[in-house]
Amino acid sequence: MVYMYEVVRMTQALIVFGNQTADEIVSAAEEVGGDQFDVIRKFVFHEKIGSDPEFYNFVQSHSNLSYIIGMADVRMKPRVQAFADESNMTPVSIIHPTAHVAPSATIGDGVFVAPQAVISVNAAVEDHSIIHIHSSVGHDCKIGKFCAVLPGARISGNVTLGKSVIVGSGAFIFQSVTIGYRAQVDALTYVRYDVAEKQLVSCRTRGGSHKT
Numbered sequence: 001m002v003y004m005y006e007v008v009r010m011t012q013a014l015i016v017f018g019n020q021t022a023d024e025i026v027s028a029a030e031e032v033g034g035d036q037f038d039v040i041r042k043f044v045f046h047e048k049i050g051s052d053p054e055f056y057n058f059v060q061s062h063s064n065l066s067y068i069i070g071m072a073d074v075r076m077k078p079r080v081q082a083f084a085d086e087s088n089m090t091p092v093s094i095i096h097p098t099a100h101v102a103p104s105a106t107i108g109d110g111v112f113v114a115p116q117a118v119i120s121v122n123a124a125v126e127d128h129s130i131i132h133i134h135s136s137v138g139h140d141c142k143i144g145k146f147c148a149v150l151p152g153a154r155i156s157g158n159v160t161l162g163k164s165v166i167v168g169s170g171a172f173i174f175q176s177v178t179i180g181y182r183a184q185v186d187a188l189t190y191v192r193y194d195v196a197e198k199q200l201v202s203c204r205t206r207g208g209s210h211k212t
Contacts, residue, residue, distance in 0.1 A: 012038045013062035014092060017045045017080050021130065022070030025112050028096045029068075038062065042070070045080050050087075059087065066092040068110050069128050072148040074164035074182060077128055081110070091127065099131075108145070120157070135167075138175070150187070162197065 014029055014037050016022040022042045029040050041058060049055050059065065067089040069080045084091070091110035095101055099113045102120050107113070108127035118136040119125060129147040131137060137149065138157035146164045149155065153167045156175035161167070165179050168187035179185065180197030189203045 012064045013058075013066070014040045015058075015065060015067045015084075015089065016040065016042045016070045017067060017084070018042070018070030019044050021072060021112075021132075024114065024133075025068060025070040025094060028112070028114065029094050032094060032097060045071070045076065045083075047079075050083070065089045068092055068094060068112060070112065070130075072130065072150065072166060074146050074148065074166060077146040077164070081128055114151075126163075132169075144181075153185075 016025045026040055026042050043049065043055055067084045068091065069077050071077065093107055093109060093111040095113040096115045098115045099117045101107065101113060102123065104121045105119045106124040108125060110128040111125050112130045113119060114131060114133040116134050117131045119131060120137060120139040122139055123137050123141040125131060125137065125143040126145040128145060129143050131149045132151045134151055135149045135153045137143060137155050138159065140158045141155055142160045143149070144161050144163040144165060147161050149167045150169040152170045155167065155173045158176040159173050160178045162179060162181040164182040166184045167173065168185055168189065170188045171185045172190045173185065174192040177191055177194055179195045180199065182198050183195045184200045185191055186200065186202030186204060189201055191201055195201050
């Protein structure tokens with residue numbers, strides 16, 4: 001497990017898989033520990049990336065490769081992880097210096113904590129999740145693997161997000177709520193009650209939720 005604050009383990013190259021969010025991660029990585037890498041490079045992941053000449057040549061040029069998944073597509077993330085792990089890449093977690101992570105919080109592998117995000121006491125963020133800019137994760141929360149908490153979202157204390165959950169920008173999750181596997185909370189939506197797996201909860205839909 002690698003945490004990037006002001007000092008990181010020396011490595012040759014960092015690959016950030018994704019597109020727009022990946023650009024943010026590249027910027028954060030350059031700010032936090034760019035001098036520790038020979039190169040930081042973004043690649044948009046696709047199913048045939050292993051045979052892409054540009055990607056192949058890059059990989060062959062660096063004997064020690066780290067990676068982070070910079071995308072909110074929770075269905076694609078496991079494929080990226082499987083590909084990277086099979087390619088002997090090491091996941092790296094990037095925590096921007098303006099973020100606040102409580103000393104008692106637990107951060108998994110391949111996690112991105114964006115500028116001015118907050119992760120409170122005893123919270124746990126599992127592997128390959130993203131806590132976006134200006135969002136907050138309350139005390140004793142459990143954020144599952146492959147989750148994405150989008151900009152400005154607020155998650156109260158003791159909330160549990162199952163694997164592959166998306167919490168939209170500006171959403172608010174009330175304390176002690178459980179959000180099931182691959183459920184999605186739409187932007188600006190207030191959630192007071194538990195959400196079943198694969199449900200979309202939105203303030204913009206009649207009835208409040210439907211299957212994703």
